[in-house]
Amino acid sequence: MAHSPRKGSPARWAAVILPPLCLGGLMAWTAGMFSPAAISPSHFMQRFHNAGAPDTGFRRAHAKGMCATGWFDPSPEGRVLSRSGVFKGEHLPVMGRFSLAPPMPYLPDNPAVARSLALQIRSATGDDWRMALVDVPLQPMRDIADAYAFFGAARLDPTTHKTDPAASQAYAAQRPWLKTAFEQVKAHKQSSDLTNDTYNSLDSFILTNDAGKQVAVRWSVVAKEDFSPAEGSGTNDGNYLFKRLVQTLDQKPLSWDIVATVAREGDPVNDPSQPWNEADQKVTVGTVTFTKAYSEDESPCGPMVFDPTILPDGISVSGDPLLALRSSIYMRSYATRSAEHKTPSMVTPGDVANPPLTSDEKGQ
Numbered sequence: 576m577a578h579s580p581r582k583g584s585p586a587r588w589a590a591v592i593l594p595p596l597c598l599g600g601l602m603a604w605t606a607g608m609f610s611p612a613a614i615s616p617s618h619f620m621q622r623f624h625n626a627g628a629p630d631t632g633f634r635r636a637h638a639k640g641m642c643a644t645g646w647f648d649p650s651p652e653g654r655v656l657s658r659s660g661v662f663k664g665e666h667l668p669v670m671g672r673f674s675l676a677p678p679m680p681y682l683p684d685n686p687a688v689a690r691s692l693a694l695q696i697r698s699a700t701g702d703d704w705r706m707a708l709v710d711v712p713l714q715p716m717r718d719i720a721d722a723y724a725f726f727g728a729a730r731l732d733p734t735t736h737k738t739d740p741a742a743s744q745a746y747a748a749q750r751p752w753l754k755t756a757f758e759q760v761k762a763h764k765q766s767s768d769l770t771n772d773t774y775n776s777l778d779s780f781i782l783t784n785d786a787g788k789q790v791a792v793r794w795s796v797v798a799k800e801d802f803s804p805a806e807g808s809g810t811n812d813g814n815y816l817f818k819r820l821v822q823t824l825d826q827k828p829l830s831w832d833i834v835a836t837v838a839r840e841g842d843p844v845n846d847p848s849q850p851w852n853e854a855d856q857k858v859t860v861g862t863v864t865f866t867k868a869y870s871e872d873e874s875p876c877g878p879m880v881f882d883p884t885i886l887p888d889g890i891s892v893s894g895d896p897l898l899a900l901r902s903s904i905y906m907r908s909y910a911t912r913s914a915e916h917k918t919p920s921m922v923t924p925g926d927v928a929n930p931p932l933t934s935d936e937k938g939q
């Protein structure tokens with residue numbers, strides 16, 4: 576039987592005083608009062624600006640991009656892992672956006688930059704699954720402080736318009752916990768094209784099935800096209816990656832499998848900078864097929880926010896602190912860019928309607 580503290584006892588006083596103290600503490604913490612240098616979304620916007628994001632209506636990161644539409648076909652295996660309506664078996668519409676990761680919207684395509692893919696899969700009953708994935712294997716940051724320092728180190732010198740290599744070296748040197756992530760990012764072999772690249776969520780998510788069983792997963796969106804390595808420094812055409820994507824889609828649909836890597840005991844679920852066990856189970860939960868490309872200037876995907884915390888029932892966020900950060904920053908980026916006058920994207924509607932590429936443009 577539970578005993579209540581005696582009237583006037585210290586335990587009784589603690590029971591009265593502690594709840595408001597804890598609530599006050601929580602409020603102060605959420606307001607940033609306990610962090611020595613409170614970091615807000617505005618601070619991140621400034622860092623993206625310093626790293627080359629102009630104030631002309633583009634995303635503050637992954638600024639150069641192009642949209643595509645198509646379909647998602649779930650597999651029966653997906654349904655075993657998650658009760659989400661997106662896995663119930665229907666053929667569902669997909670909106671996608673391919674992009675280059677840096678914040679500069681007019682960056683010429685080249686093999687050295689990371690690439691990304693964002694997806695929105697919707698069901699007729701209101702399920703909305705958004706994903707934003709990159710083609711690097713691990714995330715070289717584990718929390719908000721790392722993220723803020725990482726984008727600080729990406730600052731461009733106002734005169735040379737180049738990053739300071741010493742700043743990124745210092746970022747890595749001060750964070751020994753990111754050693755493996757940097758090694759794997761460096762060892763990553765870039766593919767020749769956007770069409771044969773594999774894109775990773777890095778952050779992890781929790782799947783809940785009909786029986787209430789939960790597993791943590793990381794997503795990979797794996798190209799069905801054969802891998803071929805990127806060569807040299809690209810072509811003279813600053814849009815060659817996007818033009819080759821358009822040209823391929825003019826000829827045939829392009830498909831990617833959505834693969835869940837299922838965490839086992841001991842995998843660092845809440846830290847996207849650390850690898851998981853190589854032998855983890857991999858489950859293909861469905862296939863995305865794109866059939867048509869658009870310039871983001873003429874597609875609803877242009878203004879869209881691919882916030883990775885917008886999830887249907889049956890898929891939820893893990894405890895990874897980067898997910899909450901990303902949600903707040905993506906929304907701030909959206910609010911900022913929506914209020915600006917947008918200049919045309921580098922991949923224009925004219926590029927998407929272009930005739931087939933010449934062999935020089937194909938890099939042959």
Ligand code: HEM
Pocket residue numbers: 619633634635636637640672673674691692693707708709714722775776777778847879880881897900901904905906908909912
């Ligand atoms: C696992 C780590 C991350 C991945 C896989 C990732 C991936 C992506 C992708 C693919 C996009 C482009 C979405 C689109 O096409 O609209 C994007 C946008 C963006 N990302 Fe991330 N990102 C990550 C972490 C972060 C972090 C830590 C920050 C900053 C704190 C950040 C800031 C942004 C911003 C500002 C945008 C533009 C949002 C908008 O205006 O719609 N990302 N991210």
